[in-house]
Amino acid sequence: MRKHGRRVRNEPSSDRLLTLGASFEEPAVPTYPVQPGGRNGSAPPRGAANHGSHLWPSRSIAFSHAASAQIRGELAMRKIIESTPLSLDGVIGDRSKMEKLMLKSSLTPAAATAHRIDVTRRSFSLAALAGTLLSGTPALAKAPLVGAQVPGVYCLKVGAFEVTVLGDGWLPIGTELFAGDRAGAERLLGAAFLPKTATATAVNEWLVNTGDKLILIDAGTSNVLAPSLGRLPKSLAAAGVDPASIDAVILTHMHLDHAAGLLTPDKKVAFVNAAIYVNADEYGFWTSEEVSGKAPDGMKSMFDIARAAIKPYADAGRVQTYRNGAALVPGITSMVAPGHTVGHSMLRVSSAGSDLLIWGDIVHNAALQFPEPERSIAFDTDQAMAIATRKRVFDMAATDRLTVAGAHLPFPGLGHVAKASTGYAYLPLQWGADL
Numbered sequence: 001m002r003k004h005g006r007r008v009r010n011e012p013s014s015d016r017l018l019t020l021g022a023s024f025e026e027p028a029v030p031t032y033p034v035q036p037g038g039r040n041g042s043a044p045p046r047g048a049a050n051h052g053s054h055l056w057p058s059r060s061i062a063f064s065h066a067a068s069a070q071i072r073g074e075l076a077m078r079k080i081i082e083s084t085p086l087s088l089d090g091v092i093g094d095r096s097k098m099e100k101l102m103l104k105s106s107l108t109p110a111a112a113t114a115h116r117i118d119v120t121r122r123s124f125s126l127a128a129l130a131g132t133l134l135s136g137t138p139a140l141a142k143a144p145l146v147g148a149q150v151p152g153v154y155c156l157k158v159g160a161f162e163v164t165v166l167g168d169g170w171l172p173i174g175t176e177l178f179a180g181d182r183a184g185a186e187r188l189l190g191a192a193f194l195p196k197t198a199t200a201t202a203v204n205e206w207l208v209n210t211g212d213k214l215i216l217i218d219a220g221t222s223n224v225l226a227p228s229l230g231r232l233p234k235s236l237a238a239a240g241v242d243p244a245s246i247d248a249v250i251l252t253h254m255h256l257d258h259a260a261g262l263l264t265p266d267k268k269v270a271f272v273n274a275a276i277y278v279n280a281d282e283y284g285f286w287t288s289e290e291v292s293g294k295a296p297d298g299m300k301s302m303f304d305i306a307r308a309a310i311k312p313y314a315d316a317g318r319v320q321t322y323r324n325g326a327a328l329v330p331g332i333t334s335m336v337a338p339g340h341t342v343g344h345s346m347l348r349v350s351s352a353g354s355d356l357l358i359w360g361d362i363v364h365n366a367a368l369q370f371p372e373p374e375r376s377i378a379f380d381t382d383q384a385m386a387i388a389t390r391k392r393v394f395d396m397a398a399t400d401r402l403t404v405a406g407a408h409l410p411f412p413g414l415g416h417v418a419k420a421s422t423g424y425a426y427l428p429l430q431w432g433a434d435l
């Protein structure tokens with residue numbers, strides 16, 4: 001198959017694009033913006049097969065642009081179109097109808113029936129083809145519904161590091177779990193266009209590539225909580241990362257949505273080469289027989305899950321406990337933020353003058369807790385302390401203009417905190433198309 005971008009010089013035969021009024025020079029090799037397919041953006045660009053989907057207006061924004069470009073006579077777009085090789089490979093639809101259309105558009109039967117049509121658009125009449133499509137071939141406009149979200153992967157640069165937010169999925173968190181008056185909570189949720197009863201809440205983790213090391217921060221839920229969770233392995237795969245290549249897993253705390261993913265669903269070690277870092281007080285709390293023995297019945301399973309998740313790593317001598325302010329690896333420093341759990345810790349990622357504050361569970365519902373930080377959640381071990389910590393962290397993030405990353409902020413959970421007339425405001429980071 002011809003690689004996209006290659007020039008084709010042995011045409012045109014009938015070039016009705018030129019009849020729109022512009023003349024063309026031989027186009028330069030085009031560049032194609034593609035989403036990074038690997039953690040270093042190393043996946044190959046999508047090939048000519050995908051460019052074939054430009055044929056069908058309902059399947060490609062690019063085609064819509066192509067069609068409208070002809071209508072508007074946009075020279076630049078047409079240059080790109082002209083130099084883009086087409087292929088029917090990978091185009092969803094009735095193959096024989098597609099081939100008939102190609103034939104109608106001056107493509108050779110041999111090329112069409114070979115199921116691989118490598119030509120530039122200069123060699124056939126795109127205008128005629130577009131007219132045919134837009135005038136109505138409804139069967140060809142159909143495409144199967146996907147029925148699933150795209151992978152939860154988002155990359156940003158922090159100095160020389162690459163940080164990839166990885167989605168583990170989501171869970172509904174009921175409004176009744178938050179402190180404060182219900183009417184006020186419903187007003188805040190309504191203002192944020194959220195349901196009043198429960199909010200679909202993201203569970204995010206982070207992969208930090210320092211250039212030398214791959215560090216995962218938090219491990220996801222595995223299969224211990226809900227089918228809408230446990231998607232970290234899929235997100236890692238989508239980012240092009242083998243779990244065996246991860247050098248360390250740093251836990252913000254040992255709640256099951258952060259630690260249970262240390263094990264696979266069939267209870268095997270998920271990160272076979274990783275050391276596990278956890279705050280010393282946090283580790284002591286969740287692994288203490290005495291503490292778990294006194295815990296209410298409803299909480300006992302949380303202890304069981306936390307202990308089971310970390311035990312094989314501890315047995316192998318691969319658990320390292322840390323204290324507040326510890327530099328865990330060069331560029332990642334712990335900052336204890338207790339209240340949600342006894343040793344709940346944030347991680348400050350610093351490189352080349354840039355910082356990202358990964359704050360774990362400082363917020364569980366942005367619509368409620370930014371404007372009213374006093375709305376603690378029932379999961380907090382010490383609610384008063386959690387409120388005080390949240391206010392302190394909000395103040396620090398707003399004052400220092402820090403970029404923050406939250407485990408339960410809407411995916412990808414990156415943004416800034418600003419002081420507002422009432423409490424604080426959350427300002428999500430804008431999409432960065434490139435690193």
Ligand SMILES: [Zn+2]
Pocket residue numbers: 255257258361407408
């Ligand atoms: Zn959590």
